[in-house]
Amino acid sequence: AQSVTQPDIHITVSEGASLELRCNYSYGATPYLFWYVQSPGQGLQLLLKYFSGDTLVQGIKGFEAEFKRSQSSFNLRKPSVHWSDAAEYFCAVVGDSNYQLIWGAGTKLIIKP
């Protein structure tokens, strides 16, 4: 079965430091990939998506992600984090059997002042 793996349950980063959140997926063809963010007490908000074309995609709030087919990865990056980025981040891929999203378990980002 298809799966999405986010290896880090928690990540702690100092404010102003760079950030990389990892996402690996199992899939055969070129996948449709997403990153969502969930702030405390809120629903999920789409940060960015990859369907095809340029493998480096830009999203909202200064985030970007790079699709690497050879590594089956779609890591999320931000050059300088702000305290408001503290949230939980979810990676997802469109499943090839029912075209529904398959989700990772999430990575909680903690920002140190």
Added chain:
Amino acid sequence: ETGVTQTPRHLVMGMTNKKSLKCEQHLGHNAMYWYKQSAKKPLELMFVYNFKEQTENNSVPSRFSPECPNSSHLFLHLHTLQPEDSALYLCASSQEGFLGATYEQYFGPGTRLTVT
């Protein structure tokens, strides 16, 4: 109201109660979803409705009963729940179709359900 709204935001119910969760989307989308979110687990897709027709039911116990009266409203009727059903229930919507599928889902804030 804009986006996707959910009511109530918090619900505490006993195992013998009957309650309903409501979701409304103001985005003109044609697909709506119910998800269950438990701590440290991936989101679990429960039900999908496309054009008011249920297209997915991921082996959800019959104590959860969805209803989609039109493309803007989605309900989740709950009865005789178990303590393990305590979770955050998220509603989402999207615009789907053979020519215009986006797979971009817009989420409501969720209903935090506690079963006692």
